[in-house]
Amino acid sequence: MEMKGRAVLLVNLGSPDSTSVADVRRYLNQFLMDPCIIDLPWPLRRLIVSAFVLPTRPAKSAEAYKSIWWEEGSPLKVLSQQLTDKVTENTELPVALAMRYGNPSMEQEILRLSKIEGIKEILMLPLYPHYAMSSVKTCIIEAERVFKEHQLTQKLITHPVFFEHPDYIQHLIRSAGPVIEELKNGDWDHLLFSYHGVPERHIRKDDPTGNHCLKENCCNKPSVAHNTCYRHQVFATSKAFAKQAGLSDEQWSVAFQSRLGRAKWLEPATDQTVRDLAAKGAKKLLVICPAFTVDCLETLEEIGMEAKEDFLEHGGKEFKLIPCLNTDEAWAKTLAEWAESYQAS
Numbered sequence: 392m393e394m395k396g397r398a399v400l401l402v403n404l405g406s407p408d409s410t411s412v413a414d415v416r417r418y419l420n421q422f423l424m425d426p427c428i429i430d431l432p433w434p435l436r437r438l439i440v441s442a443f444v445l446p447t448r449p450a451k452s453a454e455a456y457k458s459i460w461w462e463e464g465s466p467l468k469v470l471s472q473q474l475t476d477k478v479t480e481n482t483e484l485p486v487a488l489a490m491r492y493g494n495p496s497m498e499q500e501i502l503r504l505s506k507i508e509g510i511k512e513i514l515m516l517p518l519y520p521h522y523a524m525s526s527v528k529t530c531i532i533e534a535e536r537v538f539k540e541h542q543l544t545q546k547l548i549t550h551p552v553f554f555e556h557p558d559y560i561q562h563l564i565r566s567a568g569p570v571i572e573e574l575k576n577g578d579w580d581h582l583l584f585s586y587h588g589v590p591e592r593h594i595r596k597d598d599p600t601g602n603h604c605l606k607e608n609c610c611n612k613p614s615v616a617h618n619t620c621y622r623h624q625v626f627a628t629s630k631a632f633a634k635q636a637g638l639s640d641e642q643w644s645v646a647f648q649s650r651l652g653r654a655k656w657l658e659p660a661t662d663q664t665v666r667d668l669a670a671k672g673a674k675k676l677l678v679i680c681p682a683f684t685v686d687c688l689e690t691l692e693e694i695g696m697e698a699k700e701d702f703l704e705h706g707g708k709e710f711k712l713i714p715c716l717n718t719d720e721a722w723a724k725t726l727a728e729w730a731e732s733y734q735a736s
């Protein structure tokens with residue numbers, strides 16, 4: 392196994408430095424001014440962010456962050472760091488954690504790793520199971536920018552996405568615990584896979600065939616487009632999970648959360664789906680969020696609080712959010728193994 396000279400960079404999305412409105416505004420500005428997030432020409436993006444988002448959203452988001460914030464800081468950052476520490480315990484390679492937005496920045500951590508004696512390559516492993524312009528692609532663009540700007544001589548490699556890797560699926564099922572057997576026994580009515588949504592336009596832009604994605608049944612027809620199709624990849628995760636866990640087709644479904652703005656995003660929306668499930672008579676609902684490897688605002692608040700309240704208000708009786716893999720020991724070990732064994736072709 393050729394791993395001498397490799398350093399590992401785990402990357403996650405990032406959080407504001409604190410729950411103050413000023414810090415949330417700074418974070419949202421950096422996030423939303425990324426052309427991979429709002430993919431419009433700079434003047435239009437600047438206008439939309441300044442005129443429609445920054446006047447009101449920071450205060451609203453700050454309140455949401457306050458409801459999930461821990462004494463040690465943002466759950467996403469605290470959990471990502473604890474996971475990184477566990478990965479470090481399982482490998483002799485140097486491992487660092489960076490955030491795509493906010494701190495610790497990718498620039499700071501790439502430069503730190505590049506200064507370690509004997510480092511010839513940096514393997515970036517985005518902690519996102521699925522490819523999206525707004526997740527993996529933006530990390531690659533930022534890492535390439537840092538390498539170029541600082542004229543780094545090391546090689547940059549990116550670990551592939553792992554949306555249907557058998558180890559990842561197995562960890563998801565195992566870490567979900569007894570609720571999966573309970574679902575099979577009929578003790579829960581349904582399992583909803585809630586994935587972060589993306590605008591449909593992003594998927595079309597990344598479709599190398601120019602006409603495969605978002606057509607009738609496209610995600611089930613083999614295509615090179617699936618390498619960059621978020622929709623295909625989240626269905627692949629859900630189907631692999633259901634197959635390995637032994638769930639029948641009626642026991643689960645997929646929905647997309649966190650929509651922002653007026654463009655058309657992937658459907659169905661999680662909030663509507665949760666209400667529809669309650670209206671159809673579901674009383675006990677399980678929700679899992681496999682687009683996130685660690686819990687964050689979008690799982691803890693949007694699903695664990697908002698979606699739960701919605702379900703209970705519309706006639707549901709019990710709602711359980713299955714935690715993300717977070718700092719699971721076996722998962723950390725798998726990440727260390729992947730970091731050591733991955734060979735770029």
Ligand SMILES: C=CC1=C(C)c2cc3[nH]c(cc4nc(cc5[nH]c(cc1n2)c(C)c5CCC(=O)O)C(CCC(=O)O)=C4C)c(C)c3C=C
Nearest residue numbers: 404405406428452467523525526587589651682687688689
């Ligand atoms: C799973 C990967 C993610 C994709 C894809 C993604 C796309 C995406 N997100 C926004 C806008 C926002 N997302 C926000 C929070 C947030 N998003 C992700 C992950 C993905 N986003 C995570 C892990 C988090 C949580 C961060 C945390 O600190 O816990 C936010 C900020 C919070 C808020 O104000 O609601 C915004 C805004 C867009 C527009 C987008 C695709 C275009």
Ligand SMILES: [Fe+2]
Nearest residue numbers: 404587649689
């Ligand atoms: Fe997001």
Ligand SMILES: [Fe+2]
Nearest residue numbers: 604609610623
């Ligand atoms: Fe597709």
